[in-house]
Amino acid sequence: MSGVRVLVGTRKGAFVLTADGKRERWDITGPHFGGWEMYHLKGSPVDPSRIYASQSTGWFGQLIQRSNDGGKTWEPVGNKFEYATVPGTHQWYDGTPHPWKFARVWHLEPSLTDPDTVYAGVEDAALFRSTDGAQTWEELPGLREHGSGPHWQPGAGGLCLHTIILDAQHPNRIVIAISAAGAFRSDDAGKTWKPINYGLRSEHIPDPNAEVGHCVHHIAMHPSRPDSLFMQKHWDVMRSDNAGDSWKEVSGNLPTDFGFAIDVHAHEPETVYVVPIKSDSEHFVPDGKLRVYRSRTGGNEWEPLSKGLPQSDCYVNVLRDAMSVDSLDKCGVYFGTSGGQVYASADAGESWNSIVRDLPGVLSVEVQTLK
Amino acid sequence: MIRVVLPAHLRTLARVNGEVSLDVAGEPTLVSVLNALEALYPVLRGTIRDQVTQERRPFVRYFACAEDYSHEPTGTLLPAEVVAGKEPFLIVGAMSGG
Numbered sequence: 001m002s003g004v005r006v007l008v009g010t011r012k013g014a015f016v017l018t019a020d021g022k023r024e025r026w027d028i029t030g031p032h033f034g035g036w037e038m039y040h041l042k043g044s045p046v047d048p049s050r051i052y053a054s055q056s057t058g059w060f061g062q063l064i065q066r067s068n069d070g071g072k073t074w075e076p077v078g079n080k081f082e083y084a085t086v087p088g089t090h091q092w093y094d095g096t097p098h099p100w101k102f103a104r105v106w107h108l109e110p111s112l113t114d115p116d117t118v119y120a121g122v123e124d125a126a127l128f129r130s131t132d133g134a135q136t137w138e139e140l141p142g143l144r145e146h147g148s149g150p151h152w153q154p155g156a157g158g159l160c161l162h163t164i165i166l167d168a169q170h171p172n173r174i175v176i177a178i179s180a181a182g183a184f185r186s187d188d189a190g191k192t193w194k195p196i197n198y199g200l201r202s203e204h205i206p207d208p209n210a211e212v213g214h215c216v217h218h219i220a221m222h223p224s225r226p227d228s229l230f231m232q233k234h235w236d237v238m239r240s241d242n243a244g245d246s247w248k249e250v251s252g253n254l255p256t257d258f259g260f261a262i263d264v265h266a267h268e269p270e271t272v273y274v275v276p277i278k279s280d281s282e283h284f285v286p287d288g289k290l291r292v293y294r295s296r297t298g299g300n301e302w303e304p305l306s307k308g309l310p311q312s313d314c315y316v317n318v319l320r321d322a323m324s325v326d327s328l329d330k331c332g333v334y335f336g337t338s339g340g341q342v343y344a345s346a347d348a349g350e351s352w353n354s355i356v357r358d359l360p361g362v363l364s365v366e367v368q369t370l371k
Numbered sequence: 372m373i374r375v376v377l378p379a380h381l382r383t384l385a386r387v388n389g390e391v392s393l394d395v396a397g398e399p400t401l402v403s404v405l406n407a408l409e410a411l412y413p414v415l416r417g418t419i420r421d422q423v424t425q426e427r428r429p430f431v432r433y434f435a436c437a438e439d440y441s442h443e444p445t446g447t448l449l450p451a452e453v454v455a456g457k458e459p460f461l462i463v464g465a466m467s468g469g
Contacts, residue, residue, distance in 0.1 A: 035380060059430040059464045060380055060418040076384070076414045080422045102423070 004326045005070060005368040006334055007051065008342055009038035012360035014053060016071040019355075021328055023346040026355045032074060033065065040107050040321055040364045041071075047115040048368050052134055054105040054120075062104050064120075064134050077134040081105070081122055084139040090124065091153035100124045100144070107321060109164035113171075121161035125152060125178045127190060140190035143176065148195065148212040155179030155215050155234075162320055163219050167226040175229065175244060180215035183231070185244050196244030200233060217260045218320040222269035230272050230299070232262040232320070237274055239299050250299020255286055261323035265348060266331040270298040273325075273333060273349060275318040283338075284315035292335070294349050308352035309343065316341070321364035328369055336362025372456050373404055373449070378464035381419070385412040390459055399454045401433060402445035419462060434461040 002021035008014065013031025032038075036055045044050040053065040053074070062081065065074040087100030103123040111117035116133040126144045128137045143161075152159060163177035172189040175196070182197040195211050205213040215234035222228065231238040231247065235258050238247040251257035256276045265271035272295045278286045285291065290309040293302040316337035326332035333345045340359035345352045372392040377385065385391070393407045409416045420427050425445075427433070433440040436450045436458050452458040 057380065059378075059428065060384075061421070061428060062417065063384070063414075079417045082423045 002328060003370040004328065004332060005043070005048070005370055006324075006342065006344070006355070007041040007043065007053075007071065007364075007366045007368070008336055008359065008362060009041050009053070009321075009364035010336075010340070010360040010362050011037055014038040014041055014055075014071075015356070015359060017342065017355050023326075023328070023332055023344060028356055029071070031360075032071070036063075037104075038363060039105060040366070042108050042110055042366045043070075043368045044110040044115040044118075045112055046110075048370060050110070050115045050133075052108045052110060052118050054108055056104045062102075064105065064108075066134050078130065078136050081120070081126075081128055081137055082139070083126060083144065084141040085145065087124070087144065089150055090159055091151060093154065095153075097150070100126075102126075103158060106160045106162045107164055109166060112166050112168050119164050119166075119174075121164050121176060123158040123160040124154075125159045125161040125181060127161060127164070127174075127176060129190070140186075142186070142191050143184060143193045146184065146193050146195070148181070151212060152178065152181035153213070163216070165219060165221050165229075167221070168223060169226050173226070173243070175219060175221070177216040177219050177231075179217065180213060180234070182212050182214040183216050183219060183244055196240070197247070198245065199240075199247035200238065201236070202234065204234070218262050220262045220264045220272070222264040225269045228269065228298070230262055230264060232259050232274055234258065234280060237262070237299060250295070252295070252300035252302055254293055254302050259318075260320040261318045261335060263323045263325050263333070265333075266325045266327040267329070268296065268331075271296045271348070272299060273323065274302075275323065275335065277317060283317045285317075288313050288315060290314045290316060290337070292333070292345075292349055292352075305345075305349040305352070307350065308345075319363055321366075322362050324365050324367040326367045326369045332367065334365050334367055336365045338362065373399060373407075373453060374456055374459040375404065375408060376459045376461045377415075378462060380464065381415060381462070384414050384418065387412075392456075399449045400446050401440060401443065401449065404449065404460060405445075430465040432463045432465050434463055435459075 006017040013034040015030030039054045041053040051067040055063040089097035092098035107121040109119040120128040165175040167173040174186045177183045184193045200214045217232045229240045237251045259277045289311045291304040316339040323335040336342045338361045342355045
């Protein structure tokens with residue numbers, strides 16, 4: 001019997017939500033690691049029982065937890081993230097040089113082929129990899145040592161590497177994104193990197209068309225079309241059809257093109273989902289209405305999806321890693337809010353139900369489709 | 372034996388209730404107690420002090436016999452009452468956040 005497992009990271013712990021393929025009745029366990037900020041949890045596509053989780057607080061630093069039984073039990077694994085070379089400085093908010101310093105893991109991306117290999121995107125921005133089930137971590141320093149590093153500056157949440165995209169068709173390709181440096185791609189498994197920000201335009205930097213300095217919020221890709229990337233930037237929804245070499249805006253008729261989350265339908269590579277947020281100074285949905293917007297044309301033409309979602313007095317945010325899709329038929333779409341609700345649609349967004357309504361603020365949502 | 376009191380989050384992480392007791396080899400200094408604690412409970416590595424720099428985390432404090440040892444050099448000897456096990460060494464999560 002097929003089913004889904006939804007991994008939810010919140011500001012005060014992790015929760016595991018499971019259902020059968022109908023996705024109507026949910027079993028909820030948690031909080032796991034109560035009181036800790038759970039920035040991200042993600043399961044291995046090779047071994048769904050293997051789940052990695054990022055656990056941190058401002059008091060006691062960073063831990064990594066690993067489960068080998070689908071989130072029932074957990075064990076702490078390696079949490080030593082040491083930059084491979086002298087980190088140097090990046091820009092601080094005021095434009096002055098600021099020493100590079102590890103703060104936390106924002107995103108964990110398990111390998112597509114090996115359950116013991118997992119990548120970690122960290123703040124201050126760097127990419128780490130473990131090949132022993134997260135017991136030890138090594139930085140891939142070519143990214144941080146890209147010549148533009150001293151010019152990177154943090155977004156409001158810090159200088160964070162928050163997006164890691166692996167590509168089964170091009171095993172040596174890795175796409176990452178950093179707030180607020182932009183997007184980068186490696187075609188040699190992380191040894192060397194190039195910025196892929198041509199076509200992005202950001203009014204909050206001195207040169208709006210600069211090679212780096214763009215506040216990319218999230219990038220999504222459909223596995224069958226790895227050259228097509230969809231980006232939610234600080235402002236603007238963008239797409240690329242050449243693996244990021246150039247981008248064009250596809251915000252179209254969105255009510256606002258500010259936002260954080262973006263994802264692609266599991267079976268329709270041109271169907272894209274975003275959750276528009278009012279503005280960079282008002283991080284909540286516009287008009288008090290929680291609406292997911294869907295484009296079935298790869299952007300530009302968007303339709304609001306609101307059936308089952310609150311349409312008055314709603315002022316929540318949906319963060320960059322807080323949306324995910326399953327690969328059942330019909331495609332399930334899931335997202336979590338700053339207000340602690342986790343919503344699910346079992347019909348590709350046509351209608352929504354809350355799985356749970358009163359969790360701590362949701363930081364991340366990842367879905368595992370269980371066969 | 373040196374008695375150490377951990378903050379709640381670290382007790383949960385180390386899976387201990389109440390105080391922990393440590394055998395500390397050599398002189399009972401701040402650093403030797405922390406080393407012994409992390410040797411007994413490896414999961415605590417990186418939670419009290421940074422694993423790379425060994426600096427105390429900013430929101431962690433060390434108290435003993437009603438004195439604040441947080442800013443003392445790491446080679447500072449702990450007070451005799453702590454060494455004798457009459458008083459605990461307190462590792463405290465700083466109060467912040469309202």
